[in-house]
Amino acid sequence: MNDILPSAARIGWIGTGRMGYAMAARLLGAGYDVAVWNRTRAKAEPLAEVGATIADTIAELAERDVVFTMVSTSADLAEVTMGDGGVLRQEGVAPRILVDSSTVDIEVSADVRAAAAKLGTAFVAAPVSGNGRVADAGRLSIVASGPEDAFRAVQPYLSAIGRGVTYAGEGEVARLVKICHNIFLGVVTQALAEVTVLAEKGGVSRAAFLSFLNGSVMGSTFTRYKTPAFVNLDLTPTFTPVLLRKDFDLGMDAAHTLAVPMPVASLTHQLIRTAIGHGHVDEDFAVLLTEQAKAAGLTLVPEHVAVTDGLEEE
Structure with missing residues (x-):
């Protein structure tokens, strides 16, 4: 070989x-x-x-x-x-x-x-x-x-x-690639949480909003994969806020060393740390959705809608 x-x-x-x-x-x-x-x-x-x-x-x-x-x-x-x-x-x-x-x-x-x-x-x-x-x-x-x-x-x-x-x-360049990837993961999840809460507070179900998003050019493997957690609030951990914080810690250190400003990532880093401070250590990092809802004065409940995560479809 x-x-x-x-x-x-x-x-x-x-x-x-x-x-x-x-x-x-x-x-x-x-x-x-x-x-x-x-x-x-x-x-x-x-x-x-x-x-x-x-x-x-x-x-x-x-x-x-x-x-x-x-x-x-x-x-x-x-x-x-x-x-x-x-x-x-x-x-x-x-x-x-x-x-x-x-x-x-x-x-x-x-x-x-x-x-x-x-x-x-x-x-x-x-x-x-x-x-x-x-x-x-x-x-x-x-x-x-x-x-x-x-x-x-x-x-x-x-x-x-x-x-x-x-x-x-x-x-070690693969390490930096993975850290950059996971920073993007956190930023995208926070952004997805924000727009989902905005839509729901305006009267749109999470299932309907995410169905539209997933069928648009903004939909992705990730947004489809996270849809069941967002719609039905199943926070069984796939990746915890604590692990995500670890990757953000590494990423912020790399950004400091390389003199790269990361304003959006820095704010997301703080929001992840806030979620952990609120006791969300063993749940899935999709808990960023419920944290965002609380900040908007909205209490989320499971919608009990059968939605796909897309893994079996491709």
Whole structure:
């Protein structure tokens, strides 16, 4: 297949949370040999039913050809790679390629890249856009950066996980792409909340307004996907305000470093922080809609209308 990996590469996977589980399942469904580890073993064990090997320690994955990581924070990535017992701390053995799909800060990613390089391990940053349900449907978008030959070697695995894979260049540029994406996600959600509340306060149901919007040139995969949450107020978390704030924190830091004014994003950042201050930490970030309604003196109730999220339609 390439000069870096054998034709039947063995894959290791670290992190089987909401996203990691779905992504690892996609690889298993494509027939790949995957061993998985998670801090809470019980969250990984159901993958054994679809062919995964469950590892007791991260050390067991170090001899795998490719190791993916999908963890929650920059500190988690540093721990599972460079920490005691990490995949880059095993004597005499290390994966040929390490692929990280987490959303982490550029500095930690660069540290992991440098630690991997000392062992002869190529590091590919490959953050994703989507959530567990999108991953289940094979609809994730992935942006990658790092050595191009390493990216080409793992591209078939990335393509099995998501439908869109973009190579952005060397180093950590994929991290910046993902941060910019998630800032846009927050800004669009806040704007969608504002116009939806404006329409409803003027007497238009959310279902009717969003039906019109989704059929117009302003409609998108995202507006359709968020329509059930907006219409029926199902705030089961796909991505929490706390996680969105983390990405905005990273984005505002990047904007400061690069001297880029971000007035709209800065205001959205404050609104996300306000939602968290009001106790919305475990709900979906669509709670920005109910926060906007309260600011407008409007109390929302579920409309109980059957609306599609669009995932099954494309």
